[in-house]
Amino acid sequence: MSKSDGRIIVLSGATRGLGCAMTEGFVGRGHTVLGCGRSVESVGELGRAHVAPHEFAALDVADDDAVRDWAAGLVERHGAPDLLINNAALMNHPAPLWEVDAGEIDALLRVNLGGTINLIRHFLPPMIAAGRGVVVNFSSAWGRSTAPEVAPYCMTKWGIEGLTQALASELPSGLAAVAVNPGIIATDMLRRCWGSDADVYDGPDTWAQSAVDFLLGLGTADNGRSRDVS
Numbered sequence: 001m002s003k004s005d006g007r008i009i010v011l012s013g014a015t016r017g018l019g020c021a022m023t024e025g026f027v028g029r030g031h032t033v034l035g036c037g038r039s040v041e042s043v044g045e046l047g048r049a050h051v052a053p054h055e056f057a058a059l060d061v062a063d064d065d066a067v068r069d070w071a072a073g074l075v076e077r078h079g080a081p082d083l084l085i086n087n088a089a090l091m092n093h094p095a096p097l098w099e100v101d102a103g104e105i106d107a108l109l110r111v112n113l114g115g116t117i118n119l120i121r122h123f124l125p126p127m128i129a130a131g132r133g134v135v136v137n138f139s140s141a142w143g144r145s146t147a148p149e150v151a152p153y154c155m156t157k158w159g160i161e162g163l164t165q166a167l168a169s170e171l172p173s174g175l176a177a178v179a180v181n182p183g184i185i186a187t188d189m190l191r192r193c194w195g196s197d198a199d200v201y202d203g204p205d206t207w208a209q210s211a212v213d214f215l216l217g218l219g220t221a222d223n224g225r226s227r228d229v230s
Contacts, residue, residue: 007216010074010081010123011035012061012115013088015042018138018182018211021204022085025212027054034074034081036061036088053078061088061115062107071122080126085136085215086116089156094149094193105152112156113163120167124175131174134218137164139179139226150193161226168224176223182211183229 009026013019014035026033027050036059037043046056055074059066074081089112092100116137127133142150143157164179171177185207211229218227 005030007031007082008078008080009033009083009085010119011085011087012119013037014056015039015046018185018204018207019087020046021208022087022212022215023050024205025208026216029212029216031216032078034078036070060111061118062110064114064118064121067115067118068122071119071126075123075126080130081123081133083134083136083215083218084119084123084127085138086119087138088112088115089138090153091193092150092152096149097151100152108152108156112153113159116160116163127175128172131172133175134222135164135167135175135177136215136218137177137179139164139181141181141184143179143181144226164226165224171223174220176218176220178218178222178224179226180215180218181226181228183207 009031011019011022011026011033012035014023014033015037019035019037023033023035023046032053033050034054035046035056037056038058038060040058043056043058050056057070059070061067090108092104092108120135124135137160139160140153140157142154143161146154161179164177168177185202185204207229214229
């Protein structure tokens with residue numbers, strides 16, 4: 001791939017799990033990754049591993065003002081992203097809904113839904129102006145089904161599905177919004193729910209070997225669709 005073929009990819013939750021594995025995959029394929037995460041230390045490690053043109057920032061996606069400023073700076077330096085991936089998310093501690101702390105539910109709403117909306121609101125206008133781009137909102141199998149003790153998480157991921165379909169109906173020609181279920185991967189988030197049983201599944205690095213190419217292959221024909229990484 002020549003340098004001119006590289007895409008600009010904005011990725012939230014870039015410092016851990018799937019986000020970190022995707023970062024490595026995109027960079028290895030010659031694309032520019034502009035990522036964020038909440039850990040200053042992890043962001044620093046990524047920045048040292050992948051220098052300019054890649055950029056990584058410590059950022060809470062639930063902070064709309066911070067997202068606005070971050071987006072404005074990135075667009076000024078790099079232009080509109082070709083691919084915006086909303087990956088950042090929280091999982092509630094497994095418990096019956098009536099036992100989940102209100103603050104924990106609020107955090108899930110602010111990050112899983114609010115954070116996704118914040119990035120869309122600030123990166124999508126430049127993408128529309130450029131006339132191109134794909135918005136990928138990470139959903140889950142629990143965005144299309146349910147399970148006990150993860151009701152708040154299910155709520156947010158079902159919300160992602162509805163948000164994505166509604167957004168898709170609003171987009172002009174040349175753009176797409178896609179809800180993507182990444183599948184079952186042995187991440188810290190899954191271990192919170194399943195314990196060591198999660199480790200029978202592939203880890204993020206193995207998953208990313210095919211997932212990165214799948215994501216790069218999404219286009220306008222996928223607008224409004226709910227896709228599974230395959």
